[in-house]
Amino acid sequence: MKRQAPAAARNREPIADVLVGQLPDSGLVLEVASGTGEHAVHFAARFPHLRWQPSDPDEDALASIAAWSAEAGLANIEPPLRIDASAADWPVHQADAILCINMVHISPVAASEGLVAAAARLLPEGGPLVFYGPWLEAEVETAESNWAFDASLKSRNPAWGLRDTAWMDELAASHGLRRTHRREMPANNIMLVYRKG
Numbered sequence: 001m002k003r004q005a006p007a008a009a010r011n012r013e014p015i016a017d018v019l020v021g022q023l024p025d026s027g028l029v030l031e032v033a034s035g036t037g038e039h040a041v042h043f044a045a046r047f048p049h050l051r052w053q054p055s056d057p058d059e060d061a062l063a064s065i066a067a068w069s070a071e072a073g074l075a076n077i078e079p080p081l082r083i084d085a086s087a088a089d090w091p092v093h094q095a096d097a098i099l100c101i102n103m104v105h106i107s108p109v110a111a112s113e114g115l116v117a118a119a120a121r122l123l124p125e126g127g128p129l130v131f132y133g134p135w136l137e138a139e140v141e142t143a144e145s146n147w148a149f150d151a152s153l154k155s156r157n158p159a160w161g162l163r164d165t166a167w168m169d170e171l172a173a174s175h176g177l178r179r180t181h182r183r184e185m186p187a188n189n190i191m192l193v194y195r196k197g
Helices: 005-021 038-046 057-070 108-120 144-156 165-174
Strands: 027-032 050-056 097-101 127-132 177-185 191-196
Touching: 005 127, 005 191, 027 038, 027 144, 038 050, 038 177, 050 057, 050 127, 050 144, 097 108, 097 177, 108 127, 108 144, 108 177, 144 191, 165 177, 165 191
Parallel strands: 027 050, 027 097, 097 127
Antiparallel strands: 127 191, 177 191
């Protein structure tokens, strides 16, 4: 039932350290593509003033999230929701912040498009949409390991692959969101923050 992702244990603290300066003082954080659920319980414990709403489109992931949440016993974690990021309608009507970790490169472009469109609908003015993962950037040399990872992803599914930050900037702008923060992270990852308005 409970799954584990070694990367989650490695990256959760560096991600949380950046989130300290980006998340609101109160409200609901919607985590899109929560995966195992390890991030959700860690962040819910780290940010007790916020309600955490995990989600995923995968049944096994939802079961794992529920198992981790039950074990943690934290009052500020909501039951996981099934959300297909590419869908036009989501079972959430508002969020004060949205967090997406390691989804953009292992999903079709439609998932990112749906996520940004949802952020424009769900977030209040100034609300953050936060991404973490590997990205391509025209002005920054891409690590060889990231090019190898990109090739591996595309061999598994041609619709997957590392996305360019300029593409995400443009997509976000088309929905009224602008990039306000960029942070280099361990293991050639980047955190990007977009805000509505």
